Amino acid sequence: MKHTISVLVENEFGVLSRVAGLFSGRGFNIESLSVAPTVDPSISRITLVTRGDEQILEQINKQLNKLISTIKVIDFTGQEFVERELALIKVTAEEDTRAEVLRIADIFRAKVIDVTARSYTIEVTGAPGKVDAILELLRPMGIKELVRSGPVVLGRGSKSWKGA
């Protein structure tokens, strides 16, 4: 089962590798990972997506909590949350497909942020499912290059973790 987890950590060098090392050392896979400082510059927020059964996830949660640099672990499984991912897509756009690429970008409220005679680079944000969907439609045009940020998430509602 897919799990999206936020980890609030001390903003110190080496913390990310502690978190990543915890996964690799136990043979757990990280599907995606994003990290940046929060409102409080001494705290970073790591958002990661991983998969595993209940027992594995319990261990992941406990092991993340056990790291001295970890301040808080939030597993969004079973909770309401908003989720966004950024993708930059360089797609082949020659005479016969340029209009179609633009149409698709428009439908997905994506933006063209770079243009050449043979390509468009498109910026799209949304839930990972939306990114998957636009990629599906653009694939026949020829995707030259792709970068995805992996999702970042926040819990729905007014409840929040102070400073983060």
Next chain:
Amino acid sequence: MKKTGSQILLECLQLEGVDTVFGYPGGTVINIYDDLMGSPIRHILNRHEQAAVHAADGYARATGKVGVAIATSGPGATNTITGIATAYMDSIPMVIITGQVPTALIGNDAFQEADMVGITRPVTKHNYLVKDINDLARIIKEAFYIARTGRPGPVLVDLPKDVQVATAKFTYPETVELRGYKPTYSGNIRQIEKAVKMILSAKKPVVYVGGGVTLSNSSNELQDFAEALQAPVTTTLMGMASFPKKHPLSLGMLGMHGTYYANMAVTNSDLLIAIGARFDDRVTGKIATFAPHAKIIHIDIDPTSIKKNVRVDLPIVGDVQDVLQKMITKLIEYGDEVKAHVEETSPWLEEIEGWKKQHPMAYKNSKTIIKPQFVIEKIRELTRDDAIITTEVGQHQMWTAQFFDFTQPRTFLSSGGLGTMGFGLPSALGAQAAFPDRQVIDISGDGSFQMNSQELATLVQYRLPVKIVILNNNFLGMVRQWQQLFFDRRYSQTCMELPIDFVKLAEAYGATGLSTSKPEEVEDVIRKALETPGPVIMEFKIAREENVLPMVPAGAGLNEMVLAS
């Protein structure tokens, strides 16, 4: 007045109550060693950094204090890894200081540079690279705090040479502020209440004890708890000396080389009360058949230990001492029910007695060849109750666990989790440095002894009178045993045929060497060794193909023991 980094470090160590450190100098710690010359801290110069860390580990295991080791950067630092991993697996509180190349050179493949924070990340509880002298005192304070609190463990502080030389105003923080690190000491009273109810409704309870009891200094509480319930107690290797082996409720060790009756009791139990133990695979055997009828209560300070290997019906996160004390208070409250429970479980103790009579821990002695179990029994007979026994890893370790009746906590120091050959001699050295007047004995095999035999020099130099027992079968005995039982006697590379003269080796270092191959001389050799001042090697040439039995083959269930050859 400003102080240098190395001066600040040594002052911090003193403020943490450190009186002895173990180590080995080198280019990047030369400033620390220079300041050590005028410091009241005693430094013991080991002959290898691995041994220095094991010595600090032995010091910590024997005293309960934080052990400290120092090594230089690069090869000195990487030599510490086995020692650090050993301490990590057994949750031993330690602080390891390694030198590092100057900050300006870090990452440049400088001479004797190694990324110690990266290398030690998986084998330390936490680690630090000190980049700014102004952080040094706080980091040392945190390192000791992290090492000794919660589930203890080793903490590494990597200290670049320029930080040792830089100066700053020294103020030692009074408190530690780590917002993400708040170990749970106090066991949840509702969970404890539930646990006591589960215990009182059990008919066949077994208490299963690990190293956590020793680490939390709870041997007395454990004994009170077991006696109040009249519940049988089995221990892991790490839990070994925390419950007296001769106690009527003792089942000895369980698991791969555990007693028949401990394994039968666990297999047939209806409630397992696990205290500070982590269900290692050497203990559980095949998980599917481990305690198949039992509900499990698991008490541990480390939540990650709970439900890691086995299902748990009732977890209690907290300090073992706190939880046991609360449980004992509850048992006193439930006086009449406890009395009824003890009556109800008496047939269970009788059933266990039956297993004890059926297959007691025994071996076949010989008049012509020395049996290793006989040597262990004789050492027990001739040593004091508070003698500290260390072991290396292998057959001799298991024979010691099986045949030495430990009575006091912190008297059995052995590498349980990592199974580190070469641990016994340096850890004995560390224990002897802590307790110069106690008997300290390293029980060793010929293979393991050779992994850190250079520490004989350290023993002699510092007049540490460790007695070393070598059970010599000219084999890497445990691997040979597996080859015999599971690889059709194909003894690939386990035969150490070169006849080493251990007596001469001892003498070469200025120690005493004694050797015998005759059973009738065993007692005399032990007596003579114990009476001889200074370090002594006792070599016993033992039956070459003696096996450690009983044995649960790897992957089998605890009730599928091999009892005899």
